[in-house]
Amino acid sequence: MSSSPVESIRKTSALTFQELLFRLQSFWADRGCVLQQPYDVEVGAGTMAPETFLRVLGPKPYKVGYAQPSRRPADGRYGENPNRLFKHTQFQLILKPPPVNVQELYLESLEALGIDLKKHDIKFEEDNWEWPAGGAWGVGWQVMFDGQEITQFTYFQQCGGLDLDPICAELTYGLERIAQVLQDLDSIYDIVWARDPETGAPVTYGEVRFAEELQFSVYNFEDADVAKLWEHFNLYEAEAKALLIQANILLESESATAAEKRRFPLLATYELALKCSNLFNILDARGAISVTERVGVIGRIRGLAVGVAKAYAVQQAVA
């Protein structure tokens, strides 16, 4: 088999990791999306950032895109596995409500990355998504590109235990996967993250992130102090719960003014819930959560996330 056509395609169209992100951002900005920055609290997926989890609630239309570093402590492999990461990068897009040509727009966004669709095989294969701790689910596809899953495409139906109306489309591009495809690489760590415009010298993904993968694997699997993690968990949870109780009293109160209701810090409460979720993930990776505890702890996080979502929906509806 001749590899020359492949070589030529690779050389002419291989965007760097950061160029890939630029292109996606500018493509969606040109189509009316707000570009947000990555959320600055640890999350397992772009869905958990408030720009998705809370914005999808209620009737107000919203279009937003952001890159989101997503932490999955149990997926860490000390930087040894060329295809697994503790922290990967999603480009997360929320289109609320979804335009009728949302799939066509998505395919156009691939073309914006320099991909000639006529030279690839693309399939939308059923893949439904669920985040039980967030009371969220949707139906959709994994987008298969020459046999590689590069995007998760979901029509959100429920979030925080609430039925959504309008529903929204969530597109989650796996940036490392796409870069691997475009640059034709067997290892994530070889991805060219940036290239010096003068010398052409590459800075690789490994140079940028390897130490982080190694050290966080060590921390998550070996060093994290289980007792302290539980302590942190309990503290964050206690504060979040206390705030939720106050929120519910205030939001139901007939004497409180609309301004008082609107200033209640539900966004801060949600951050506390996210902290709990991340601590749970570390405890889980650390092997510190027994069977009997597991269901209970997920239930506690769900209580917080769903509690915030419900209160947030009420707060948004305050006249």
Added chain:
Amino acid sequence: MADFLLEIGLEEMPARMIAGAEAELGRRVQELLTRERLLEPAARVTTYSTPRRLAVLVEGVLAAQADTEEQMTGPSWKVAFKDGAPTAAAEAFAKKAGVAVSALEKITTAKGEYVSALIRRKGVAALQVLAAELPKEVLALYWAKNMYWRAGKPERFVRPVRWLVALLDSAVVPLEIAGIAAGNASRGHRVLHGDAPVVIASAKDYAEALRKAFVVVDSAERRQTIRKALDKATRIVAGARWREDEPLVETVLHLTEWPMVILGDFEPEYLKLPEEVLVTVMRDHQKYFAMEGADGKLAPHFLAVLNTAVDEEGEAIIRHGNARVLRARFKDAQFFWDFDQKTPLTERVESLKNVTFQKELGSYFWKTDENLRIVGNLKSVLNSDYDFSRNWFSLTHAVKLAKTDLTTELVKEFTELQGVIGGLYAKAQGLSDEVAFAIYDQYKPASTEDSIPRNIEGQLLGLADRIQTITAMFGIGAAPTGSKDPFALRRAANAIVKILAESELPLTIGDVLAATGPSMPECSIFLVERVGFYLKDVCGFAYDVVNAVLAAGSDDVRDAVARCEALTAVRGSGDFAAVSAAFKRIKNILRQAEEKGESFSATWENGKSYGELVEPEEKALIEAFDEVAGRVSELRAKRDYRAALEEVATLRPAVDAFFEKVMVMSPDPKLRAARLGMIHQVRVGLAGIADFSEIVTS
């Protein structure tokens, strides 16, 4: 006469749901047209589907319903007309019938004179009927999972509806579904055709118009195309074959509108990984077909089915991309395999405490203990039959390690290979073949077609594991109901029955159930149902044979199979059929007598004293019965059921004579009781093999 076409354009449907939906749409449209009297007798209904569309073409639709006439009867003439003048009743009836009062007629029936009206209904045009009725049919299609997509959530469907084509010949049927108005514009292949509309000039042009837009709408044609392309691509490698896999063909044909096949390669070094792992990666994760060489062993190639048509350069790029993905998956599997070997299965038992079996019950550590307890109890049943000591060590070892592969990275990655991976690891880690095979086979039979575990240890592990699951789930109220069986307990029970039927283990359903603990009658009933399923649906015995056999006991499955076979062999004989018919008669007489509270008396002993019986035919019957029953019980003990049933058939002359001459329900109460007692004895005495009254005779 016209042709009708409906195409529902959708975002990609789940492949697994398409075939069912295509058939249902065809059925619904045909039923609607029939109901609305719009279908020609010789009409032809053809259905089509691709991932993005469901379509139905009906050749032979009437332009309009035929006009109808109906005579409607109203109030009596006397009430409707007083002195020749219409009353309020006449006017009300005329209004209801939609005719003028002057058009009312008088009819004479057996009951007297009545008012009548001839109602003429104009047939409605097909266009109108379809526009009004089709949307309901479409929105009523069944989907395993639905979604909302429009604001206000007016309807649910499998995926958003994006376009509709509805044509009666070349006229657009003015219907609307989910906010989309039907037209004559379809869409072609996303990439090969692009976004330009594909105009369908006339209904019957549908398939050809779309073929020009790179869409093969006939799924059967795509199946053929894919199979031929697989054959062709395989020929590139001398002597190779693709691994036949109809379910995978079925999946990929529902993922493509314009299929093509490419052959790709992987590094032969990965062939060191177990074939099970390689095939699972290719088949389940990548939807690739595996290939084997002339020796039947896996060859380092794969076949991918694409949804496009590409030039040589594109083909090279796609082949290269797919090979890279496969290589990464294999590399992962290799990594997991090596990583897992650092902790042998024997050191993983404790970590099963962290794997939930069922949240209300406990972990797999708990389940393993339960399984051990159950095989311990089964052992004591087996010991009375034969020496089990040789297998005991390997059995307990296998049970203890059976679930440990759930903690391995490879099973976390390839959950469908649980058991198989455990077996492969056991072998790689130097455990005996008996242990490795038992672990490997523990989930067999996975279906009614699958074979049972190959050794005794695997069979006992399979029995214990499943009966533990069933009784524990019943214990927490999770028994299957109707179509709901979330824990697949029916499948587990089917596997138990199949193992008991097809192994040589001297165990009955009762033994297996008793090994779990105190009796659970509802589990027992559940398992007997599955014995019936096995005999009918797996072995293919007639339902009446199965009912007859089960009525005589179902605890020993192999015995039930033998009785079914014997009964099937003899049921055709005239004598046996006559005896069966007589048994049915006996059963009915006895049932009616019981309902009336009749008493039965046993007035004979050991064929000697016939007490009240008077007629020679009845004495002859009981004598014949005594002889036959004796021989039958000897043959039954030898399990020669065929011969035993042939014995039963010899009762025919005595039975026939009895029913011809003797009236059981004699007016004399004593005689009646004696006769009832006798036929009851005949029925009960021969009930050990089967209840012959269940046999359906013509």
